[in-house]
Amino acid sequence: xxxxxxxxxxxxxxxxxxxxxxxxxxxxxxxxxxxxxxxxxxxxxxxxxxxxxxxxxxxxxxxxxxxxxxxxxxxxxxxxxxxxxxxxxxxxxxxxxxxxxxxx
Ligand SMILES: [Zn+2]
Numbered sequence: 725x726x727x728x729x730x731x732x733x734x735x736x737x738x739x740x741x742x743x744x745x746x747x748x749x750x751x752x753x754x755x756x757x758x759x760x761x762x763x764x765x766x767x768x769x770x771x772x773x774x775x776x777x778x779x780x781x782x783x784x785x786x787x788x789x790x791x792x793x794x795x796x797x798x799x800x801x802x803x804x805x806x807x808x809x810x811x812x813x814x815x816x817x818x819x820x821x822x823x824x825x826x827x828x
Contacts, residue, residue: 744819778811
C-alpha cells in the first residue's frame with residue numbers, strides 16, 4: 725500500500741514520540757481505534773515500556789519527575805536507542821498491518 729506523506733514525515737520524529745503508533749494513526753484518522761492489538765492505548769510509551777510485543781526491547785520506565793533528564797540521557801545512550809528503534813520497528817509493522825486490515 726501507498727504510505728501517506730505525513731506518516732513518512734512523522735517517522736523521522738520517532739525518538740521524540742511521534743512514531744508510527746496506533747494512537748497517532750487514530751489521531752490522523754488512519755485507523756478506527758487508538759488501541760494496540762494487546763488492548764492498551766498504543767502510544768510511544770506503550771511500546772517503549774509496556775507492550776508484550778516489544779518486551780525484549782523494553783527500557784526501564786523513569787519516574788515522571790525524571791523523565792526530562794531520562795530523555796536527555798537516552799539520546800546519548802546507543803544501547804537504549806537501539807532498543808527504542810527495535811520497539812518502534814515492531815510498532816511500525818503492527819501499524820502497517822492495522823492500516824491494511826482497516827482498508828481505508
Ligand atoms: Zn501493546
